[in-house]
Amino acid sequence: xxxxxxxxxxxxxxxxxxxxxxxxxxxxxxxxxxxxxxxxxxxxxxxxxxxxxxxxxxxxxxxxxxxxxxxxxxxxxxxxxxxxxxxxxxxxxxxxxxxxxxxxxxxxxxxxxxxxxxxxxxxxxxxxxxxxxxxxxxxxxxxxxxxxxxxxxxxxxxx
Numbered sequence: 001x002x003x004x005x006x007x008x009x010x011x012x013x014x015x016x017x018x019x020x021x022x023x024x025x026x027x028x029x030x031x032x033x034x035x036x037x038x039x040x041x042x043x044x045x046x047x048x049x050x051x052x053x054x055x056x057x058x059x060x061x062x063x064x065x066x067x068x069x070x071x072x073x074x075x076x077x078x079x080x081x082x083x084x085x086x087x088x089x090x091x092x093x094x095x096x097x098x099x100x101x102x103x104x105x106x107x108x109x110x111x112x113x114x115x116x117x118x119x120x121x122x123x124x125x126x127x128x129x130x131x132x133x134x135x136x137x138x139x140x141x142x143x144x145x146x147x148x149x150x151x152x153x154x155x156x157x158x159x
Contacts, residue, residue: 042116
């Protein structure tokens with residue numbers, strides 16, 4: 001057995017566990033941010049927030065289903081948002097299940113989920129740094145992903 005094979009065996013369960021932990025943390029963060037009123041949903045709404053106050057944004061979620069992968073305009077928006085987030089040190093992840101994301105966001109809001117959930121920003125509720133354990137877990141997840149050149153890691157949301 002080679003070193004690569006041994007490493008490959010070790011990383012598969014670790015990667016799955018790490019991904020599940022990140023998915024749970026994202027679920028918790030979305031609910032917490034929504035309760036505190038610091039969640040912005042929608043590609044255009046998020047672009048406005050990034051343009052006006054990028055220093056206040058702490059986390060970005062890009063979501064697209066399989067049918068959205070062919071939407072060139074959406075992919076261009078994603079590319080621009082990703083570049084902006086990387087340039088401004090905003091952690092960013094991708095989610096491949098917009099319906100699951102909608103279920104999470106609508107669960108924390110009596111008014112129902114907003115229409116466009118392709119981009120969600122989490123902002124600081126005030127000038128003090130927001131100390132949320134889920135945000136800290138996701139920041140660590142993103143940092144670890146960047147260390148292996150995965151600049152926009154994908155997360156699977158829990159059922």
